[in-house]
Amino acid sequence: GESVGLHLPTLSVQEGDNSIINCAYSNSASDYFIWYKQESGKGPQFIIDIRSNMDKRQGQRVTVLLNKTVKHLSLQIAATQPGDSAVYFCAERLTFSDSWGKLQFGAGTQVVVTP
Amino acid sequence: DVKVTQSSRYLVKRTGEKVFLECVQDMDHENMFWYRQDPGLGLRLIYFSYDVKMKEKGDIPEGYSVSREKKERFSLILESASTNQTSMYLCASMVTGSQHFGDGTRLSIL
Numbered sequence: 001g002e003s004v005g006l007h008l009p010t011l012s013v014q015e016g017d018n019s020i021i022n023c024a025y026s027n028s029a030s031d032y033f034i035w036y037k038q039e040s041g042k043g044p045q046f047i048i049d050i051r052s053n054m055d056k057r058q059g060q061r062v063t064v065l066l067n068k069t070v071k072h073l074s075l076q077i078a079a080t081q082p083g084d085s086a087v088y089f090c091a092e093r094l095t096f097s098d099s100w101g102k103l104q105f106g107a108g109t110q111v112v113v114t115p
Numbered sequence: 116d117v118k119v120t121q122s123s124r125y126l127v128k129r130t131g132e133k134v135f136l137e138c139v140q141d142m143d144h145e146n147m148f149w150y151r152q153d154p155g156l157g158l159r160l161i162y163f164s165y166d167v168k169m170k171e172k173g174d175i176p177e178g179y180s181v182s183r184e185k186k187e188r189f190s191l192i193l194e195s196a197s198t199n200q201t202s203m204y205l206c207a208s209m210v211t212g213s214q215h216f217g218d219g220t221r222l223s224i225l
Contacts (some may be wrong), residue, residue: 008155032212034212034213034214036216041218042218042219043119043205043216043217043218043219044158044205044216045216046213046214046215049212049213089157089158091214093212102148102160102163102173103214105157105158106157107155107156107157108157
């Protein structure tokens with residue numbers, strides 16, 4: 001997983017623009033990935049997931065892209081809104097069939113939406 | 116929707132106290148997890164449970180224990196709280212691959 005200092009990487013986005021948040025995952029054997037959003041004072045909230053047999057998955061205003069060759073995951077948010085301001089982090093799991101469901105989390109990116 | 120409820124949002128305890136953090140889920144999930152979240156370190160797994168009375172150590176179990184007497188409830192116990200256990204504690208329940216989290220307990224040990 002990623003290792004960052006006390007301050008998270010910050011992405012500043014103007015309201016209405018598209019956001020792209022990146023994540024480098026650590027294990028080539030991981031075959032299931034999740035994006036979470038964490039607002040201040042709240043627990044992480046599931047946004048979207050993708051299995052390794054897919055390259056792209058779309059949800060409502062969000063798209064996740066997976067590049068297994070370089071072990072890279074990205075989250076795209078269309079028409080970013082003030083309510084999208086939060087910390088976003090990715091999580092990977094070694095195998096979807098792992099019944100214990102342990103996840104490894106990235107440190108996260110702070111997204112700040114400006115008017 | 117999955118509901119994971121942590122009994123306290125904020126808790127202040129003293130060094131040496133025994134502290135209980137409670138978590139309840141309402142979807143009959145088998146797998147439950149306890150994490151702590153610290154700035155710059157992300158989420159770190161303390162313990163998890165895959166069935167009643169079953170538990171496994173995570174990455175940082177030292178100073179903690181857990182209890183799962185009923186399927187819906189997973190408790191984290193700090194046997195003798197220390198200041199380095201001041202943190203945000205998050206409970207999660209697993210459903211079809213992804214984990215769903217409670218809103219966390221911010222614990223301060225004085």
